[in-house]
Amino acid sequence: MTGLRARQKEDRSRKILDAARTLFEKNGIEGTKIEDIANHAGVSGVTVHNYYRTKAGILINLIIENDSLLLDKLETRCTQENLFDLSVMFSRTIAEHAVSNLRKVVWRQVIAAVTTDNAGDIASAYFEQDQKLARFLIGKIRSLQRDGCIPASVNVEHLGKAIFHLQNARFIQFVCSEELTSDDVAHRIRNDLSAMFAVNPPGSAAVKIHPQN
Amino acid sequence: MTGLRARQKEDRSRKILDAARTLFEKNGIEGTKIEDIANHAGVSGVTVHNYYRTKAGILINLIIENDSLLLDKLETRCTQENLFDLSVMFSRTIAEHAVSNLRKVVWRQVIAAVTTDNAGDIASAYFEQDQKLARFLIGKIRSLQRDGCIPASVNVEHLGKAIFHLQNARFIQFVCSEELTSDDVAHRIRNDLSAMFAVNPPGSAAVKIHPQN
DNA sequence: TTGTAAATCTTTAGTGAGTAAAAATTTTTA
DNA sequence: TAAAAATTTTTACTCACTAAAGATTTACAA
Known part of the structure; x- marks a missing residue:
């Protein structure tokens, strides 16, 4: 049985990655701020960093x-x-x-x-x-x-x-x-x-x- | 005849590069701020950027x-x-x-x-x-x-x-x-x-x- | 020689990535 | 259900890098 915590983590990382993909596609990498991704995914900017460390960290996951x-x-x-x-x-x-x-x-x-x-x-x-x-x-x-x-x-x-x-x-x-x-x-x-x-x-x-x- | 301006430019770029080499050697690249290099070379931080654009720009010249x-x-x-x-x-x-x-x-x-x-x-x-x-x-x-x-x-x-x-x-x-x-x-x-x-x-x-x- | 134009530098102000730590929140578990 | 553990948010910070306004210096022509 996967705990709620694990599911939330999975869910958040997905949302962040999807937000990143969408925004990168729309505004380019340079034109997309970590804050934008965070807003779009419904989390704080620091959380994005906690999940993927850097912008390149997001990219490697894509x-x-x-x-x-x-x-x-x-x-x-x-x-x-x-x-x-x-x-x-x-x-x-x-x-x-x-x-x-x-x-x-x-x-x-x-x-x-x-x-x-x-x-x-x-x-x-x-x-x-x-x-x-x-x-x-x-x-x-x-x-x-x-x-x-x-x-x-x-x-x-x-x-x-x-x-x-x-x-x-x-x-x-x-x-x-x-x-x-x-x-x-x-x-x-x-x-x-x-x-x-x-x-x-x-x-x-x-x-x-x-x-x- | 090389004007004073050209000589000063030459002189400054040399000083910046020497300062960078010295400080990188002593404190590492991460441990060296552009401002440190500027101070050591006797110019402002922006001038360092004007001469070499980025940290990597300094490195390529080294x-x-x-x-x-x-x-x-x-x-x-x-x-x-x-x-x-x-x-x-x-x-x-x-x-x-x-x-x-x-x-x-x-x-x-x-x-x-x-x-x-x-x-x-x-x-x-x-x-x-x-x-x-x-x-x-x-x-x-x-x-x-x-x-x-x-x-x-x-x-x-x-x-x-x-x-x-x-x-x-x-x-x-x-x-x-x-x-x-x-x-x-x-x-x-x-x-x-x-x-x-x-x-x-x-x-x-x-x-x-x-x-x- | 001197005043003006051109070049160059510094100051100032700002953006954005990334980090660290305290505070707030939520989930877990005993 | 209350304490413990995990996680997120807030806050505050550093640093690279950029843009533009203002100050200074060099160049040059009258």
Whole structure:
């Protein structure tokens, strides 16, 4: 049995988040004061801070809510049977999804907060989601390797993380520029991977390495 | 002949930057108020804002000052005759240089500001420096290709940018974690590149692409 | 040399995010 | 049902940042 207190808490956080979404949509992030959100949600300004700490804290929760469907979408669309097309679709899907409900400016604010709020709750929440996406990609790549599409000598953990980081860099570039489209992202990832995959391993690339993130 | 006005401006911006560097070092960024910097430099708080706009604006100038020697350092150290070692040294040198005079927190603040201040002066200054570094790497890679170390079919622009973005992702990870060392960066880039270079080009990787960033 | 124009700085006043703590309120529980 | 615990609101504060008016200094032309 959930106590009244727990239900009220749930209710308030919902109201605050809904108010924030509405007002951000209507007046923009800069044009929305914490006080406005508080009024709209029927609580005091300090309560908003108590629930979400900062404006970016509200935003990261909008993103998390939005991203609950992303993994399903990836599962549906990332069925390619070669590494190249898989990676491109992975990147494209993430970019498209990111802007399907939220504006780029939301992402910029959150990424900035994650960068500074070292190991804070915002950073943790963001990294957790990132982690899930990276695991997904690595899993797909592992399947490809099992099917013989990727040499058995390749470390799929390393490969997956490398491609994920590349995707991430292009994603940040994407949200930092209002002009760039998800087509552009796919296109650039294509260029990145074509070039990288066309380089034959030099002798020194066979350096022995111990596993690490 | 430089007028008195120009000299005073030069002098003031120097004093502000020196005061900022000193106080940041002594009391940390959070522990240093704009007013403190102003007092220490002998100007008013508003003048500090007029000169550097924001706290991050001061920081980016500290970074620019610091980075004036980076390209020389890269030129000296990046003499490898294979792509793999070159890329690793490139990444390592940037990471080492970044923390040789400034703390990681400075980089975090600036990267955050660059992310949000879309197309502002802070972002421009940062991207300009990034651009120089990317051009440097591409130049080196082009030399390698001329020497026959890289297949002629590889687009060096694309390859250079891909590796640079990967380096950038690892660099951000580096400054976002107080634990990570430049050895760790080198190590991870090694893992990234070993995996990427070991993947043989799938048929679909030969997609025709037109040049773009 | 001197007075006016232009540039620059300081003062003043304000907005808004975020924090801390005391006071008021509500829920829980014994 | 009254005391204890949790939670919210009120209050008061710090600090970054901005805008505009007023003061000061430099530049320059007569």
